[in-house]
Amino acid sequence: MSEESPSxxxxxxxxxxxxxxxxxxxxxxxxxxxxxxxGLLAVLVSVxxxxxxxxxxxxxxxxxxxxxxxxxxxxxxxxxxxxDGSRAPxxxxxxNYSRLIKDGLGSMFPEVSGRKPKQLLNRLVSNGAIxxxxxxxxxxxxxxxxxxxxxxxxxxxxxxxxxQYSRGDDADGAARLGDAQIGWxxxxxxxxxxxxxxxxxxxxxxxxxxxxxxxxxxxxxxxFFMLVVCMSIAFxxxxxxxxxLEEFAPRNRWVDLIEVNINNLAAVPSIVFGLLxxxxxxNFLSLPRSAPLxxxxxxxxxxxxxxIIASRSAITAVPPSIREAALGIxxxxxxxxxxxxxxxxxxxxxxxxxxxIARALGETAPLLMIxxxxxxxxxxxxxxxxxSALPVxxxxxxxxxxxxxxxxxxxxxxxxxxxxxxxxATAVWLRSKYERRW
Amino acid sequence: MLKPMDTxxxxxxxxSHDPYVAGRDxxxxxxxxxxxxFETVGExxxxxxxxxxxxxxxxxxxxxxxxxxxxxxxxxxxxxLIGPSGCGKSTFIRCLNRMNDTIEGARVEGDIRLxxxxxxxxxxxxxxxxxxxxxxFQKPNPFPKSVYENVAYGARIHGLARSRxxxxxxxxxxxERAGLYAEVKSRMDEPGTSLSGGQQQRLCIARTIAVNPxxxxxxxxxxxxxxIATAKIEDLIEELRQNFSIAIxxxxxxxxxxxxxxxxxxxxxxxxxxxxxxxxxxxxxxRLTEDYVTGRIG
Numbered sequence: 102m103s104e105e106s107p108s109x110x111x112x113x114x115x116x117x118x119x120x121x122x123x124x125x126x127x128x129x130x131x132x133x134x135x136x137x138x139x140g141l142l143a144v145l146v147s148v149x150x151x152x153x154x155x156x157x158x159x160x161x162x163x164x165x166x167x168x169x170x171x172x173x174x175x176x177x178x179x180x181x182x183x184x185d186g187s188r189a190p191x192x193x194x195x196x197n198y199s200r201l202i203k204d205g206l207g208s209m210f211p212e213v214s215g216r217k218p219k220q221l222l223n224r225l226v227s228n229g230a231i232x233x234x235x236x237x238x239x240x241x242x243x244x245x246x247x248x249x250x251x252x253x254x255x256x257x258x259x260x261x262x263x264x265q266y267s268r269g270d271d272a273d274g275a276a277r278l279g280d281a282q283i284g285w286x287x288x289x290x291x292x293x294x295x296x297x298x299x300x301x302x303x304x305x306x307x308x309x310x311x312x313x314x315x316x317x318x319x320x321x322x323x324x325f326f327m328l329v330v331c332m333s334i335a336f337x338x339x340x341x342x343x344x345x346l347e348e349f350a351p352r353n354r355w356v357d358l359i360e361v362n363i364n365n366l367a368a369v370p371s372i373v374f375g376l377l378x379x380x381x382x383x384n385f386l387s388l389p390r391s392a393p394l395x396x397x398x399x400x401x402x403x404x405x406x407x408x409i410i411a412s413r414s415a416i417t418a419v420p421p422s423i424r425e426a427a428l429g430i431x432x433x434x435x436x437x438x439x440x441x442x443x444x445x446x447x448x449x450x451x452x453x454x455x456x457x458i459a460r461a462l463g464e465t466a467p468l469l470m471i472x473x474x475x476x477x478x479x480x481x482x483x484x485x486x487x488x489s490a491l492p493v494x495x496x497x498x499x500x501x502x503x504x505x506x507x508x509x510x511x512x513x514x515x516x517x518x519x520x521x522x523x524x525x526a527t528a529v530w531l532r533s534k535y536e537r538r539w
Numbered sequence: 540m541l542k543p544m545d546t547x548x549x550x551x552x553x554x555s556h557d558p559y560v561a562g563r564d565x566x567x568x569x570x571x572x573x574x575x576x577f578e579t580v581g582e583x584x585x586x587x588x589x590x591x592x593x594x595x596x597x598x599x600x601x602x603x604x605x606x607x608x609x610x611x612x613x614x615x616x617x618x619x620l621i622g623p624s625g626c627g628k629s630t631f632i633r634c635l636n637r638m639n640d641t642i643e644g645a646r647v648e649g650d651i652r653l654x655x656x657x658x659x660x661x662x663x664x665x666x667x668x669x670x671x672x673x674x675x676f677q678k679p680n681p682f683p684k685s686v687y688e689n690v691a692y693g694a695r696i697h698g699l700a701r702s703r704x705x706x707x708x709x710x711x712x713x714x715e716r717a718g719l720y721a722e723v724k725s726r727m728d729e730p731g732t733s734l735s736g737g738q739q740q741r742l743c744i745a746r747t748i749a750v751n752p753x754x755x756x757x758x759x760x761x762x763x764x765x766x767i768a769t770a771k772i773e774d775l776i777e778e779l780r781q782n783f784s785i786a787i788x789x790x791x792x793x794x795x796x797x798x799x800x801x802x803x804x805x806x807x808x809x810x811x812x813x814x815x816x817x818x819x820x821x822x823x824x825x826r827l828t829e830d831y832v833t834g835r836i837g
Contacts, residue, residue: 351643352643420680422676422678422680423680423682423683424641425638425641425674425676425680426676426680426681426682426743426746427682427692428638428641428669429636429638429669429673429674429675429676429747430669430670430673430674430692430693430696430746430747430749430750431666431667431668431669431670431693431696431697431750432666432692432696433666434641436696440692440696441682445683
């Protein structure tokens, strides 16, 4: 032990101070570098997860945006279409149009005989082809008796084979097709009777058991109705509640209690809101099941706390000097809020609302509780019609056994992600456009 | 808590013959900290008051910010309120247009009259009151709207203009009176926030006088401005006195001396001394006032 007292040792010369600082510098910089490295590592890990996610979704799903069509020579045989010469719509709608396709395919492959091979041959064309034919004939009955080469949706297995074949992959090995079918397909390819086109069906039709006829339109429309209902309820309510809480509510225990509850509600699992919707809207208020109206109401309940929290912070961010200025020249408190605080807080409120809505768009669990998980082909005409929603459609397709639904699931996810990206981009754009400096 | 000073110091009890600290060179700690009750010295009343305040007390929750202040604001006079930070000057003028109403937990007691009408009476609408008693704040706070809209806003909400031409008239004449018209006449549609600090403050003054109030309260209007902008505002105050009564809070004693006819010195929530500005600055009665104006405290 030295004789120096602690207070003496603390009074070091400036040289000593400098030495000690220098000695500690290395460790400090090492610590800083370590910290930066871990930060960078965290960013890289998250980015690589996102990249992996996008790559896997896009690589699985991009093929769904094209669809194979098959050309068949159809003879609108008067004996089949209208044996008695009648062209009344109720007669034309009852015709056995599959005969026309069978006959067409039969004439293209005259060597095929026997019941089983003929069945296989007919399965090259999608089940939806007969509806196309019916619509065609009913639209222009004069076509009866003529011959025409028509392009029909190919069956999903054919579609899968042709996509792989055109990519140069081992289509035959992967396909669940017999040798005979593959032989016909090669013949069709040689004749130029197979073609890939943009898959408009995917964007314009509703759900179907046949993957080649399944689309997201009905689900997207259901989601759209839900978001409209959700937005038109949650946004005004949320803004009104936040204005009241921030600007007018007295500070007391009840208001504190309400605030704590709003914050807690924002963290409640969404399925609980689904149960609430089931109990209140369907069981108690007897609103229709599976309806976008109910879905929208449930999602509104779910997004309300998020919107209130975002709106309140937007209101708090408006400097008090603006309120004082308005009050100081005799604006009433409501005028001060409506004329000055609200316009300044609006971009922040909209940002919060859009992020809340974006979350609502991707929400599945509460919709399962209110029956929106049903198989629905028709697109809803009003918010009261039974409907599905995009995330529910994804869930349903992901559950389907047909291979072609896998690529459609990924494609639907891509569409959903595109919507989310557009909404988030809108939020960012709104924020930067209307952000004011005081 | 406030307690009456021992009578030997001559504040309470023997005020009849010796209202100030005559013959004493030092102030006790209680006096400096304001922990005793001062008797206001000087002329608190005005022969022609537009605002008269009697025994005003203001509390923020349990804290008393203003203690028993009695003061008149005369018609067409500029009265400046000076005193160290936190002495209650701003709180006091915010009582005069009931801006303290907007602060949670603030409570105002006492009798405050505008032209003889008690402004804290139940039937008085603070919105109307604030149209009659305008306010200019410490930091220029134009609305993030155009220059024109800033000035037009008050006239619009009070329905002062019946036509666009009348509104133009109000806006342009207010800007003219605020000495800003020449500088902004080509920039009417630009945001008020794009003006310089001094211009912004004059815009706020124009916005206030567009409503044509009887009294204008100014809460340190120049504290955020440079000397040139300050000089402009001071000239403006001198002109505005022809038409308005003005109460101005200021940290600058030179400013108080330049612009005001009367000066009130506040100390720890109490009004210590009021008088003609030159008397207060050259020959103060109270020892605390003297210490403040000579720069010994503050």
